[in-house]
Amino acid sequence: MYKKLAIQTIIYSIGFIFPKIVNYAFLKFFTVSFKKEEFSLYTDMYALSFMVIGFLSFGLENTYFRFLYKKNYNKEIVFSTGVIIQLLISSFFLITSIKLIKYIAYIAGYQDHTEYFFMFFLIIFFDTICILPMAWLRVNDKPLQYSIISVINILIQSFLIIYLFFCYDNIYVYGEKTFFIFKWVSSFTDKIGYIFFANMISSLGNLFLILPILFKEVTIKKFNKILAINMLSYGIPIMLGTIAFSINENLDKILIKRCVSDEINGSYSACYKIATFMSLYIRIFKLGIEPFFFKKSKDSDAIYYYEEITYMFILFGLIFYVLICGNINIFMKFLIDKKYHVSISIIPIVMMGNLFLGVYTNLSIFYKILDKPIIGTYISLIGVLITFLFNIIFIITSTNNNSFMIPAWGTLISYGTMLIVLYIWGKKKFFKFRDKKIRNIIIHFLFALFIVFVIKKKMELSLFLQFLYLIIIFLLEKKRFMNLIK
Structure with missing residues (x-):
């Protein structure tokens, strides 16, 4: 079982890591090519779109996983019902948003760039339609197909980005024979629009690649009204939690742009992207493990597996944290232009916050299995309140040159609080972590933080301290590592 799980996770990792590596390669290009103000605009548009996607997803991915393994539901009916719900919601969004595009652009402060919003409305529409078909590939143990689609997409x-930035001028040679869509691209007032256009076309390509799944597996006859109501009832609390997560992740960047300056937001957002290395690890783990969690929910030894896998997740996450923070100057040099380095100090803080979020995501499986996703909504609202508080403090003290540290600490404390509340709540209902295991986890956290703190003070000892850390961790957890290898 572990062997199959490991192989699938590795294949999923290829499909997820390769696109991310490409994006990080472009990060260097973007930070060199764009001013901080322009980069701020780039990150702001994606921050706004993630908020919308969180709403439109309606928690249907987790809902699909949950209802799939309930005894009284047919798999084909669950998938068809979920896809049709998603299609109706997304279509309504697309039609409504295009009709109101001028008002939406004005409210967001982009009245001169309605074309940005038109492209993002399409990106959001295409991406939300693809959520469940991509989940279907994971459920049906098709990691290779999943990865191929992801790689083709990127x-x-x-x-398109390379062509538009470096070869686009050659298009004028063709005169009137130029495709109308490229004539539309030529009307963009800056090159930021090229990135959005390339994303729109790739999202459309992704939709075409999953169409065979939709045509084969989805029919109106398989749509079940009662199931649709049940799925929405289950998914809406998850959707609210997803929106709360989007607020936690993006509110700081949205507010910094509008209440402080584009220049600070540009450097903050660029360094924040380095901190999201931790989300790479979390996402890879989630792709391979989450369907397994739901499959194991019916077994008598389910809790043991949840706890053991969560322990290993924390252990590897802390190793990842130490290695990234220990080599942060190298990553910054290769991935971000020097003019953005002013916010480098947020990276260890945000990375640890993201690790807390990853642990929270693993532990949140209990309320999904108990069919009480509303628990996640309540906890997420606590996180949002903390995020709002820290961002308000940040805006008030924004005259301080180092005030951008405040929203970074807000991210850490928000996710840390959510994790603690979830654990206390889950311990009463589900978890049975032994005191020894909890004590070991706390020791691992403190040890990793201590190593990173010493590295920051003594950068010349970085390699030695990282090597020492790995040796000590291996000796402490030798039995677990050997069992995992076997």
Whole structure:
């Protein structure tokens, strides 16, 4: 079982890591090519879109996983019902948003760039339609197909970005024979629009690649009204939690741009992207493990597996944290232009916050299995309140040059609080972590933080301290590592 799980996770990792590596390669190019103000605009548009996607997803991915393994539901009916719900919601959004595009652009402060919003409305529409078909590939143990689609998607986007930035002027040679869509692109007032256009086309390509799944597996006859109501009832609390997560992740960047300056937001957002290295690890783990969690929910030894896998997740996450923070100057040099380095100090803080979020995500499986996703909504609202508080403090003290540290600490404390509340709540209902295991986890956290703190003070000892850390961790957890290898 572990062997199959490991192989699938590795294949999923290829499909997820390769696009991210390409994006990080472009990060260097973007930070060199754009001013901080322009980069701020780039990150702001994606921050706004993530908020919308969180709403439109309606928690249907987790809902699909949950209802799939309930005894009284047919798999084909669950998938068809979920996809049709998603299609109706997304279509309503697309039609409504295009009709109101001028008002939306004005409210967001982009009245001169309605074309940005038109492209993002399409990106959001295409991406939300693809959520459940991509989940279907994971459920049906098709990691290779999942990864191929992801790789093709990023290759399309990369080719278009390179072409538009470096070869686009040659298009005028063709005169009137130029495709109308490229004439539309030529009307963009800046090159930021090229990135959005490339994303729109790649999202459309992704939709075409999953169409065979939709045509084969989805029919109106398989749509079940009662099931649809039950799925929405289950998914809406998850959707609210997803929106809360989007607020936690993006509110700081949205407010910094509008209440402080584009220049600070540009450097903050660029360094924040380095901190999201931790989300790479979390996402890879989630792709391979989450369907397994739901499958194991019916077994008598389910809790043991949840706890053991969560322990290993924390252990590897802390190793990842130490290695990234220990080599942060190298990553910054290769991935971000020097003018953005002013916010480098947020990276260890935000990375640890993201690790807390990853642990929270693993532990949150208990309320999904108990069919009480509303628990996640309540806890997420606590996190949002903390995020709001820290961002308000940040805006008030924004005259201080180092005030951008405040929203970074807000991220850490928000996710840390959510994790503690969830654990206390889950311990009463579900978890049975032994005191020894909890004590070991706390020791691992403190040890990792101590190593990173010493590295920051004594950078010349970085390699030695990282090596020492790995040796000590291996000796402490030798039995677990050997069992995992076997």
